[in-house]
Amino acid sequence: MIKITLPDGTVREEQSGVTALDIAKSISEGLARNVLSAKVNGQVIDATRGITEDSTLQLLTWNDKEGKDTMWHSSAHLMAEALEALYPGIKFGIGPNIETGFYYDVDFGDYKFHHDDFSKIENKMKELAKKKSEYIRKDISKADALAYFTDKDDEYKLDLIKDLEDGTITLYQQGEFTDLCRGPHIPHTGFIKAIKVLSTSGAYWRGDESRKQLTRIYGVTYPKQKELTEYLEFLEEAKKRDHRKLGKELGLFTFSEKVGSGLPLWLPKGAELRERLEQFLKKSQKEQGYQPVITPHIGHKDLYVTSGHYAKYGADSFQPITTPHEGEEFLLKPMNCPHHCEIFKSSPRSYKDLPIRFAEFGTVYRYEQSGELHGLTRVRGFTQDDAHLFCMPEQLKEEFKKVIDLVLYIFKTLDFEDFTAQISLRDPEDHDKYIGSDENWEKAENAIIEAVGEKDIKTVVEYGEAAFYGPKLDFMVKDALGRSWQLGTIQVDYNLPERFELEYTGADNAKHRPVMIHRAPFGSMERFVAVLTEHCAGNFPLWLTPTQVAILPLSEKYNDHAQNLLNLLNKSDIRALVDDRNEKIGRKIRDNEMKKIPFMLVLGEKEVAENTVAVRKHGEGDQGVMSVEEFAKVINEEVDRQTASL
């Protein structure tokens, strides 16, 4: 007999070899029908696998992340079974579960795989799922595994087996399909009820671009059709919010082939929005003692040789610009920090001056591979809301915490409530990727960990995510649709001050080296505006939106009055426009609703006579009549509320 401890603490005496499914059945049939896999002593295994020692047991269902993982992994096998049935002779790479769903990498040989094949695969999968084929685990020797896949002529599986140790190899079979797999899997295919093949793309075998590219087929499955439908609706909603689509519709930005790919052109509405964001941050930074600086868009190559950027990225950057006569080399600036270091050096610094905080909305240019470009989120020219703080080592932690406060204030103001701070440290396996001494790295990493420890924020640690000159605290934000974005970043840097030989005179009248903090709360204006647009679906907060109010005269008779009203609102710092087109009121309302303007004021005979406005709110409809003064107050109070100070 063995002891099984359940999550609630109950301990059960069971026969050795009992399965999680057996235990689920003894609790209730309903539970047993929902068990996808089980966590035994912290390890996820098949619910149908025998347990032979004293264990803790957690039954995993669709409500557990690991349960979903199991289901989607098994779904990948089901898709492979369907694919093998439909396209005999194809070869399989890998087929894992991913954050939402799963994929399988397939070598179709000469067959050209198309979107038209999707429904065929879905139907076959549904047909196979109904058979409730059990997923059967088989331990197998390496020799047998090699023999099986040699026989099947699947070079990819053979490639995988080569790296496996004898005695650890398992196969899983369901129906007609057998795959090399360590599992775990759901008990049988009948759990998979709702199926959608989503998309296809190319993927190199083992992520190596020198190897063959396979066809990756993405899919997702759910235990209930309703959940699949909801997920597909979510994808639709994401499409509607796509900042590339909204950016076009709302006139925020555009691209031109002639200007060049990845080089955004900000249209008036977008530029207004962005300037407002910049003003907002500038005001907060002023309160925190930042000083503005401005630096040019290019810099001497030597500057980046000193900073280390040239050695690291020179070959993969825009190449140097050369002066016609002297042959001097200049680079488009990829970072603002070297310039700011030189500003620090421009005059002798005393410990009494520190911390010194130089802020600049600095536009930088980086060569991104053509396939990487994406709307405003991945571009070749962008503006960082950059600042570099130079401080004494003993000031570092406090200074770092102040920056965290600034970032949190910005997130709060812009309604990003769900975020995680990611502590990005060095790759412990590969210190060669980074510059600077181990000692400095440890100091920097500890400073971040300590500072974050004193703030009440959700944190994760990621190794290998640091910048080459220092560790970072990256803010990962979840938008309204639950998608994660990296926005702000704060970085501690002992290395650049050394490379640039930055110094200040201490109280002891000796020279000391400052520590540097790089930080960008928005990250880049381009990326931030993109994420914000998708987060609020183009319905920007009132204080930020380019046009707050549309004045809609009922007919041309009231156009003059509308103009007067416009002037009045402008005097109260309210951004408005008059829609004096020769159109009926219904039409004007529709068009301005679509432009997502927060307020509309309908103006007719009654309002003109009484000097009132009929207020209509975007998405909510008629709000009734009020005086102009009252309306101005409503707007201004709302704006003040949204931008409450740090």
Add this chain to the structure above:
RNA sequence: GCCGAUGUAGCUCAGGGGUAGAGCACUUCCUUGGUAAGGAAGAGGUCAGGGGUUCAAUUCCCCUCAUAGGCUCCA
């Protein structure tokens, strides 16, 4: 950069070896209105760019550029 796709009017898209089509937007006129599309007329395109095949190419082929998806990358 790589793979397979896409590129037709300002926008969304249809079409197809014989010198181009819709809806919306735009311009003009009519209409002067009460909370999500009033009516009519008009203008607008080197069918991404270049090369080839052909009597003839926007259509077929090749190259380049751009875009979306994914892979690799991201100071």
